[in-house]
Amino acid sequence: MKTIKGLIIEDIVRCSCGAITVFLENGNNYSMSKETAAELIGEFETTLNDYGNCNYCVNHWGIDLCGCGSGEKVGKCTEDFEECKNHISVQILGEIKDLTPKFKIMKFEKSINNLVEQAQKIRQEINNKIINLPDNKKIKRLNKNCFTMNVSDLENGNNLSPIHYDFKYQYTKLLEHLNSINIDKLIIRLREILKKGYFITGNSKYLITLHFEVIKYLKTILI
Numbered sequence: 001m002k003t004i005k006g007l008i009i010e011d012i013v014r015c016s017c018g019a020i021t022v023f024l025e026n027g028n029n030y031s032m033s034k035e036t037a038a039e040l041i042g043e044f045e046t047t048l049n050d051y052g053n054c055n056y057c058v059n060h061w062g063i064d065l066c067g068c069g070s071g072e073k074v075g076k077c078t079e080d081f082e083e084c085k086n087h088i089s090v091q092i093l094g095e096i097k098d099l100t101p102k103f104k105i106m107k108f109e110k111s112i113n114n115l116v117e118q119a120q121k122i123r124q125e126i127n128n129k130i131i132n133l134p135d136n137k138k139i140k141r142l143n144k145n146c147f148t149m150n151v152s153d154l155e156n157g158n159n160l161s162p163i164h165y166d167f168k169y170q171y172t173k174l175l176e177h178l179n180s181i182n183i184d185k186l187i188i189r190l191r192e193i194l195k196k197g198y199f200i201t202g203n204s205k206y207l208i209t210l211h212f213e214v215i216k217y218l219k220t221i222l223i
């Protein structure tokens, strides 16, 4: 009868990855590589499992695997957690540890950071497209804040607000508004605005009516 730490081994199973899992009389089970098992138990018979996904290969649980959950052998792990530095394994014989391998969480964190970075790039690209749309060809800019135009070019509704004819201003304000919208809703919001022809922006709820040509230019980037 085989024992580990004085506890009787009830079953020994082998996964298709080669790892061994031993089930002890007290209900605990421990996973390990076949080399570790050979050192610990010597020769043994196994029940060949056909599930092929043991805790060792999938969840990186084992008495000889690093406690950070990286799946590296304990002592050989190059990650930077306490477990790696102190050579603490995920499972310790005779102990039951309730561990959620940190490594997986760290991988999620990396994935999320990558997505955020990608989202920022997409937002920047959209911003560049909008800000580089054409200016109002009917205005003559005198300087950054000032332009002239012919009275005959005022819109039918006689919108006399200068900002209505300052396309660059309209793009800038639109961008300010869009940059406050979550990336997943960005295009939906832009479509809405183009349909309605106006948007409300800023803390003082300022309404900006888009010039029909601004709408026309903006539509070109949605195609």
Ligand SMILES: [Zn+2]
Pocket (backbone or CB within 6 Å): 015, 016, 017, 018, 019, 052, 053, 054, 055, 056, 057, 058
């Ligand atoms: Zn396995």
Ligand SMILES: [Zn+2]
Pocket (backbone or CB within 6 Å): 066, 067, 068, 069, 070, 072, 077, 078, 079, 080, 081, 083, 084
């Ligand atoms: Zn580690």
